[in-house]
Amino acid sequence: MIRRLPLVALALLAGCDLAPKYVRPETPVPPAWPTGAAYSRQAATDQKPLPWSAVITDPKLRTLMTRALAENRDLRAALANVASARALYRVQRAEQLPTVTADAGASFSDRGSAQSSNQAQGSTQAQTSYSADIGISAFEIDLFGRVRNETRAALETYLATEEGARSTRIVLIGELATAYATLAADQDLLAVAQDTAKSAQRSLELASALNRAGLSGKLDVHQAETVLQQARSDVEATSTQVAQDCNALALLVGAPVEDALLPVSLAELGRGIGATPAGLPSEILLARPDVLAAEHRLRAAYADIGAARAAFFPRISLTAAIGVASTALSSLFSGGALAWSAAPSASLPIFGGGNRGNLDYSKAQRDLTLAQYEKAVQTAFSEVADGLARAGTIDRQQAAQRALVEASRKSTDLADQRYRAGIDTYLNVLDSQRTLYGARQSQIATELAAITSRIDLARALGQDENPPRPGEE
Numbered sequence: 001m002i003r004r005l006p007l008v009a010l011a012l013l014a015g016c017d018l019a020p021k022y023v024r025p026e027t028p029v030p031p032a033w034p035t036g037a038a039y040s041r042q043a044a045t046d047q048k049p050l051p052w053s054a055v056i057t058d059p060k061l062r063t064l065m066t067r068a069l070a071e072n073r074d075l076r077a078a079l080a081n082v083a084s085a086r087a088l089y090r091v092q093r094a095e096q097l098p099t100v101t102a103d104a105g106a107s108f109s110d111r112g113s114a115q116s117s118n119q120a121q122g123s124t125q126a127q128t129s130y131s132a133d134i135g136i137s138a139f140e141i142d143l144f145g146r147v148r149n150e151t152r153a154a155l156e157t158y159l160a161t162e163e164g165a166r167s168t169r170i171v172l173i174g175e176l177a178t179a180y181a182t183l184a185a186d187q188d189l190l191a192v193a194q195d196t197a198k199s200a201q202r203s204l205e206l207a208s209a210l211n212r213a214g215l216s217g218k219l220d221v222h223q224a225e226t227v228l229q230q231a232r233s234d235v236e237a238t239s240t241q242v243a244q245d246c247n248a249l250a251l252l253v254g255a256p257v258e259d260a261l262l263p264v265s266l267a268e269l270g271r272g273i274g275a276t277p278a279g280l281p282s283e284i285l286l287a288r289p290d291v292l293a294a295e296h297r298l299r300a301a302y303a304d305i306g307a308a309r310a311a312f313f314p315r316i317s318l319t320a321a322i323g324v325a326s327t328a329l330s331s332l333f334s335g336g337a338l339a340w341s342a343a344p345s346a347s348l349p350i351f352g353g354g355n356r357g358n359l360d361y362s363k364a365q366r367d368l369t370l371a372q373y374e375k376a377v378q379t380a381f382s383e384v385a386d387g388l389a390r391a392g393t394i395d396r397q398q399a400a401q402r403a404l405v406e407a408s409r410k411s412t413d414l415a416d417q418r419y420r421a422g423i424d425t426y427l428n429v430l431d432s433q434r435t436l437y438g439a440r441q442s443q444i445a446t447e448l449a450a451i452t453s454r455i456d457l458a459r460a461l462g463q464d465e466n467p468p469r470p471g472e473e
Helices: 004-014 059-071 073-094 146-212 218-253 266-270 282-287 289-310 355-420 426-460
Strands: 100-113 123-141 315-326 338-347
Touching: 059 073, 059 146, 059 218, 073 146, 146 218, 146 266, 146 289, 146 426, 218 426, 266 426, 282 289, 282 355, 289 355, 355 426
Parallel strands: none
Antiparallel strands: 100 123, 123 315, 315 338
């Protein structure tokens, strides 16, 4: 029984962990979303955020999403970082197991010596030896958990990098959808500018004809020309913007985009991008990849403290070997050729060294990552709250903007009729044309805001194809 006590003590020491126990911090945000005039009433629900495949149903955009996930260089770099972190974790994990090496060798020697000064021919003596060894070199017996905590820190770093790649994927899909919607909006703006230019050309021709007939002054001609030239300028500027939008889209996809996959109109695209269900609990923020990555880094910081504390205790390592040696290959594994050796060693810091500084640094890093985790949660809450505020007002804004366009159109038609009848001057026509032009541009901007708000809210919620539940590893 007494002989078993050292073994029991070693077993207890082997399970020693000096890292502080990790407890998920309290989320520094309210349990419910904000309320007020800008927010729609939301009934509580246990639904999870919809995946991107359910939010985006437009077939052209989904084709580009598939390409981007395969070709985008930023995503490739993120995946390479994940592979690097996984490899480093495997390297660190290997330190928990002894490294066993095997060696085999043979030596041959030929020694000649003269028998006497009068002997014409010397004699030679040949010697041959064989050996085979297997051993463990400097394996640390992890009694105080230093290696285990370093391995745990490497694992959490790898998991944080993996969540970073997932975050990159979500951001990429969101940016791609936003760029696609922006292209559709600019195409609509180009069509409005072209339509306004045609209408202004007809008005200019009418004003010129009336001026030649002596029914109007030259001022009407110049005023009509201002609308035409403004529209022509907008056509050229918007054409440039459409081309740049296509370039930005190709960069996000990682490959050229053919014309057949470009959007037709903003209205058609809007039907292919759905809204996120209302009433989702704020707890879902803990499943956002950037929040999960911050939590994994916090867990790694806790493990680093355990490794730093273990550095104050002895480090015990073992070097051992067992092998055979013989002068004949046939008897290498027989007889009394077996030999073994063991060389345990221990080291304990007494004075000097940076152990205290390393421990203080680990604790400071823990405080840093804690603040970063809490900031990640607060940022996620703020982004979702902004998205909810936009979602709660955009429908009313769209309705008002459509009504404004319709009223401006009627005003323009009436002003044109009164000018043709000689009742009003061309100034009223000019004002109404400019009002209609601006209202149509604002309507497109509002429709774009409605679509991008759905995309931004989906991205803020961390929507992915297979989002983990809070607390999952």
